Amino acid sequence: MDEQIIADIEHWLDEVVIGLDLCPFAAKPRREKRVRIAVSHATDEEALLNDLQAELEHLSDTPAAELETTLLAIPAMLEDFADYNDFLDAVDLWVEQFGWEGELQVASFHPQYQFADTAPDDPGNLTNRSPWPLLHLLREDSLEHVLAHYPDIDTIPERNIRRMEGLTAEDKRRLFPHFFG
Template sequence: MLDKKIVIQQTQCWLDKFIIALNICPFASKERDKGSIRFFVDENSNLANVLENFVLECERLDQNDEIETTLFILGAMAEDFEDYLDFLDIANQLLISQGYEGVYQLASFHPQYMFAESEKDEAANYTNRSPYPMLHIIREESLEKALLTYPNPELIPENNIALCRKMGVEKTQAILSACLASS
């Protein structure tokens, strides 16, 4: 069973020391400073329960403008990366069936994240590696507005991959490991 407080602390460490410090997401710092990022830990191992909680988190975003985005952190149900990818597909289908297409979109993060056609230990994979499996539920309208103010937003993924490759696996893994050891 996960200690939710520790999971959130470790995830916040990763957000601060990797995502924000390295500018992996150029929009995260503003929301972190405002305190508008919600961290939700779901330790259910039952898919139906996790999906129900996922929809509830979307509804929470609907009802609360002070929450800009949610990191929906998963427990044992998504430890395996292939299982996680299956869950991600279902979650995306659920967004559509619940009428959230165009309202929310998902970004995916997992400790074993691996881009298609890449090697397991390639540094580029760390752009989407996180302490725990998670879905980032993003308000599409807010993202579209933010992208308008950022020069060449289409280069963000390429720049992140280049940065992680330049840093190398050892340095990127060290940041992640330090966050897991931080609590």
């Protein structure tokens, strides 16, 4: 099952995140094989926090030249977006409690991702929809570096929403087979 989960995430990463240029910083580390995809088999929050801690430690202990970022898939729990969103509070506390604040951060992606004040079918939600619940572990130094060299960083979310609004029904079926297949 891990192989299918990883394949689903690789498809999403290559075709959606990189293919649609939603994250202009993702292509280089992916091309250089510095993106780790890990699968958590946790079925409760404590076990998931332990898996998260192990991945944060692994990322922190590995030079950026070898590992830039980690995607931690959560296939056995947090299927409901409200539960996932609530869990993110524990993730933030975990990062702070273990001293990774300022070094590492966690971004969120989920199959049912919904931004506040949007309808569930709002195309903008597709920017953060992934085939599985994910925790994306990022290095803050790397983020600061790329952000310093990227013009008009504030335009990325609006540009990404426009891209999603411009997708045809066929594009959506191809890019998001878990949702539109």
